[in-house]
Amino acid sequence: MTDQASRIPGVVTPQHRGARELAHLIDPGRTPTDEQLAIIGAGPEPTLVVAGAGSGKTETLSMRIVYLLDHADELFGRPISPDEILCLTFTRKAAAEIATRADERISLVFDRDPETGEPRPRDPERPAPTVATYNAYAAALAAEQGLRVGVDPDSTVLTDAALWQLAARTLEEWTSHVDTDTAVSTVRSALPRLSAQLREHGVTTDRLRSYLDQMTAAFDALPKKQGDPAPTAMTKTLADRIKAVRTLRSMTDLVDDFRARKHAGALLDFSDQVAIAVELAALPAVKESERARYRAVLLDEFQDTSPAQLQLFVELFGTEHPMMAVGDPNQAIYGFRGASAAALEDFKHLLDARDASLSVSWRNEASVLHAANASVDPLREATSVEVKPLMSRGEHLGIPEPVRAAAGVTAHMAETLEDEAEHVVDFIVARRHELGHQPDRPVEAAVLCRRRATIPMIVDALAARGIDFEVVGLGGLLDTPDVADLVALLEVAHDPSRGDSLMRLLTSERVNLGPRDLIALQDWAEQLAGPRASRESGASIVDALAQEPPAAFGSQGRALTDEARSRLRSLQRAIDQIRQHTYLPLTELIAFTERVWGLDIEADVASPDGRIRRNVDAFLDAARSFAQGAEHATLSAFLHWLEAARSEERGLDAPVKDPEPGAVQILTVHAAKGLEWDVVAVPGAVQDSFPSISRSKGAWLSGDPEVPWELRMDARSLPVWNWRAATDHKALADSIDELREAAGDHAVDEERRLFYVALTRARSHVLVSGSWYTDGKKPRSPSQFIEELRHAGIVTDEGWAPAPQDDQEPPAPRVQEGVWPRPETLPQRRRRDLARRVIAREPGTVPDGVALPLANEIAAMLAEGQARHGGASEVAMPSHLSTSALVSMRRSRDEFARTLRRPVPQEPTFAAQRGSALHAWIESRYGQIALFDDDDLGPDEDLSVDLEALKASFESSEWARRVPTDVEVDVELPLGGVSVRSRIDAVFPAGGGLDRVTVVDWKSGRPPKDDHERAAREVQLAMYRLAWSEHTGLPLDQIDAAFYYVAADRTVRPERLLDRAEIEALIAGP
Structure with missing residues (x-):
């Protein structure tokens, strides 16, 4: 059997080595714990592994895969290929990490010289293990086998x-x-x-x-x-x-x-795909097919699975198939997304799985773990799954840990929110100083907030001290000033009755009417509405803008100033221009609105750090995604969608630039899961905030409509409403009260798990803080989680502000000072000076108060007229370029210059639509919405290849079987005096580990035939390669790059790409 296996490409030859020997081959200097060895070498029966925070589960899973391959003939009756092992997790990042780690370990064990035992290069014929997300696996199963249950294959x-x-x-x-x-x-x-x-x-x-x-x-x-x-x-x-x-x-x-x-x-959403997969899992033919396809199954982060996902794997693989679920019941924090806190217990009971544990944390110091363990003691007592307390690496090895004066968890109660924020900053500064600067990295610190409302006070306190910070993953794009202006312009252009949006524009930085002019405009609106109009009658400020008051108009001594009239005329012209162009496709309309409002120049002049440009580009990206996915991509539909995004998605995600080394990261506790820092602060730990519960709510009887708990698959783990026992109205009311109380206790349990996650993000130092006075007159109590740790003597509480007396008045709020009218900022002065210079090119022809975008348009027309009449003409290089612009520059510098002088919208083509659809499909296949690259299609495209053929071509390619580490990555890189924006389609591990990657750009068509076009396109790939190097710090020589031309099913890897100096020379020109 061994000889036969050696002749089958990809099949690994078993050698029956023990778990300890395999670990020694991989890293002679590191010995796994007894718990890890037991899991690595476990038998084929279903197994449940309870893996605590930071306990090395990724390494253990990777080693388990190696062991399964080395003992395949004993476990499965024959040698197997690595892709016959299925490993599922929740995120693409985690999937890529497991895939890379496992492939490295397989290579270290099996790619060795049979004579000397020395390592040799990875076997190129051997596939990697099949690692994917739970969502991707369910979607693939539904797509492949859906016909069996009547699902349209073209859905x-x-x-x-x-x-x-x-x-x-x-x-x-x-x-x-x-x-x-x-x-x-x-x-x-x-x-x-x-x-x-x-x-x-x-x-x-x-x-x-x-x-x-x-x-x-x-x-x-x-x-x-x-x-x-x-x-x-x-x-x-x-x-x-x-x-x-x-x-x-x-x-x-x-x-x-x-x-x-x-x-x-023939439409599906993700819940349909999971339900279809569950239905398929009950069919004997599907069970047989999947069990033959995957000889062993590993399920990571299983505590975050839904009841339907649990049912899928129980049905599909059953009690006789080798299956291992790994998770931590103490980190089950996604119940609001449909995850079941009882997933691990149910896995054990349904499959009669054996227990295993990983209880040594390689991340946290002992003092942090003692507090974390104590915080979840009540949960440990209520579960049938054995959850061992975590011990630190030092405790496990018997090595004394460094003695730190303030190590572990510190609790603090301040008097006010402002005092609390200042204490958080003091704590971070002091702990950073104590830890000192690490030789290979700065001290890492984060502030983890239970509620987003806590974040502004932390931001203000850090900014006041001049400390770099980064707010991570909190949405808010629609609330950024420039995007809010764009949305308001679109709303007023679409619906003239939107006085709220018009008021936003009147008080914006560009129009900036003062209080006197605003009141005068309101007076004019009431005059137009009639003699009986009043402020309460809703007189329309929209009408007042459309019909300018006569020069003699004034009310109670209030009249519009000449400057206000000039600004209002400019605003009305801008709105009229946008309204006249609402026939444009959505993204072109937004780009036009950006130019009319002057944001294209504003982004360069007022925001040299690129902030405005990033925000506007992100808004355009959202519009493109909407247009690609919506059945009717109209302006009206888009604006309604934005309203939903504001309320349901926190106003869309704002772009996040790479943080400066040492910047304090600010994020929610939910978003912090899976991350770690040296120092962590958790503010807002007061009752009704953390834990965040309301016992006045009656479970599913309040809030949005949801499935009654009694009907849910995980009903066994949820509170019961005894409504059938009610004999009169009072008994019914009492039963509702009992349900509310039980639902409150259930919510506290989930909050307790969230608190545990917050504590275990810290390697050495944690501050948990609150304040007596928050947003009301009544003082708040410290979180019950803080009090439990204080009573256990596990935390220090120095500097604890005394509790307020019953009759004590709340402290007066700090006065925030402001100046009105707003003083002119440096960017505003720059814009004003720039406008004067543009207008001065033809004195007397431009009226006073002209909008800057119109002046810019006049300047462009004058430059074009000079060019037509043979006069000298130079075009200034924009301060921001896209990678596609570099490709155009490489094709023809003169044509690129003409495009800069007078941009002309590109006519939509079938090829562009096909390329856009293909990109969207590829990225949705990886779980991400894609955007279409303008340079994706060249003049020689074969339009006869339809989308389905392109999908089939991609599915048969090497890229379909690989898991990217990153998808759709935006990188902005200063280069040659300009800032170049790149959107990288995908980044894959190159097979040799995370120290080498391949940047891939999808092309829907075929490779170019002439050398000139080939060289132009390679500029794009060179830029992506350089951008990834600068973005990650990975040296250029460790980054490969490739085009994948889907229509031709061909991967092109250029032998040589331009480096930084050569790209800068291209930008500089002759």
Whole structure:
């Protein structure tokens, strides 16, 4: 069997070495713990591994894969190939890390000279293990086997934008009553979520209707009090407490209509794919196929799986298949996303899995772990899964850890929020000083917030001390000033009645009307509305802008100043221009609006750090994604989608530049999972904030419509509502109170797990803080989690502010000073001077108060006229360029200059649409929405190749079987006096580990045939390679680069690419 295996490409020859011997081959200087060795060398039976925070599960999983290959003939009856081992996790980043780590370990063990035992290069014929995300696996199974359950193979997976539009259209065309008093926008957002949740828990709408009808009938039959002869109508108070039952019942018909529209259009969302995969898992043919395909299954981060995902793997692989689930019940913090906190317990019980543990943390010092362990003691007592307390590396090895004066967890209560923020900064500064500067890196610090509302005070305190910081992953793009102006312009151009948006523009930095002029404009609006108009009557400021008051108009001594009139005329012209161009495709309209408002120049003049340019580009990216995924990419639909994004998605994600070394990172605790720092501060730890609960809410009886807990797959782990036992109205009300109390306790458990995650992010130092006075007059109490640790004597609490007395007045808020009117900033003075210089090119021809964009347009027209008449003409290089612009420059510098003088929108083509669709499909395949590269299509494209053929070509390529470490990465790089923006399609580990990568750019067509075009395109690849090097610090010689031409199914790896000096020379020109 061994000889036969050696002749089969990709199959690894087993040598039956023990786990300890394999570990020695990989790293002679490191010995796994006994727990790790037991897991690496475990038998084939289903196994549950409880892996605590920082306990080395990725390394253990990688070693487990090596062991399975080395003992395959014993475990599976024959040698196997690495791609016959399936490993699933939650994020692409984690999947890439596991894939790379496992492939490295396989190579270190099996790529050795048989005579000397010395390492040799990786076997190129051997595939890597199959590592993917849970979502990707379910989607692939549904796509490959869906025909068995009647799923259209040509079904389209809906993007978020398309899903939102479908829900909106369902509501717009709904003619029946929906029993709810919530806003239409709330129902629109809740509809797809409810549909998905029903799918996740396998609950049909018929079953839900029947359950709710039984419940309603039971309630309607109740008397007011026991012994009354007949049913009595409920009081309004009691009826309101169970209103969710009737709302949910009326929404079941909406869900049916929503799903019918999806079915009619052969449309799917992710919940459909999981439900299809679960349905397929029950079919014997599918079970046999998947078990033969994957001889062993490893499931990472299993505590974050949903009940449907658990059912999928239990059904598909069963109790006889080698399957190992790894997770930490103490880190189950994603219940709000549908994850089940009981996933690990259910895995153990359903599969009769054996227990294993990883209880040595290689990350945290002992003092941090003692606090973390104590914080989850109540959870440990309530689970049937054995969860061992974590011990530190030093405790495990018996090595004394460094003695630090303030190591471990410090608790602090300040008097006010401002005092608390200042204490957080003091703590970080002091701990950084104590730890000193590491020889290979600065001390890393983070502030982890339970609520986003805490972040501004931390930002202000750090900024006041001049400390670099970075706010990570908190959305807010729509709230940035320049993007907010763009949205307001689009809203006013689309809907002239949007006085709120117009007011935003009137008070913006560009128009900047003072209070006197604003009042005078309001007076004019009331004059237009009629003699009986008043401020309360809603006189339209929109009308006042459209019809300028006469020069003699004035009210109570208030009149518009000449400067205000000039600015209002400029604003009206800008709005008129945009309104006249609303026929443009969405992204072109936004780009046009940017030019009209002057943001193209503003981004260069007022924001040399590139902040404005990044924000506007991110907004354009969001518009492109919407246009690609939406059925009707109209301005109206886009603006409605932005409203939903503001309320549901925190206003879209703002771009994040690479932090400066040593910058303090600020993020939520949820976003911090999987990360680590030397020093961590956790502010806002007061009751009702952390833990963040409200016992006035009645589980699924409050908030958005959701599946009743009794019907959920994980009902066993949720509080029970004994509504059937109610005999009268009072008993029903009491049962609701009991449910609320139990739901509150359940919420505290999830918050406790979140607190544990926050503590275990710190290697050595943690501060947990709160303040007596936050946003009200009544003082708040310290978090129960702080108090538990204080009473256990585990934390220090020096500097604790005394608790306020009962009759004590709250401290007066700190006065924030401001200046009105706003003083002119340096960027504003630069704009004004620049406008004067542009206008001065033809004195007397431009009226006073002309908008800067119009002056810019005049300058461009004058330059073009000079060029036509043979005069000397030079075009200034923009301060920002795209990588595609460099390609155009390499093709023809003269043509590039003409384009700069007078940009002409490109006519949409079939090729562009096909390329855009292909990019979107590839990136959605990796779980990310793609954007189309303008340079993706050349003049020699073969348009006869359709999208389905391109998909098939990609699926057969080497790239379809590999997992990228990064997808759709934006990098902005200063180069040759300009800033070059790059969007890298994908980055893959090159097979030799994370110290070498391959940057790949997708091309939907075929390679160019002439050398000149080939050289031009290679500039793009050279720029991506350089950008990735600067972005990550990886040397250029460790970064490979390739084009993958999908239509030709050909990967092109240029032998040589330009370096930094050569790209700078291209920009500088002759």
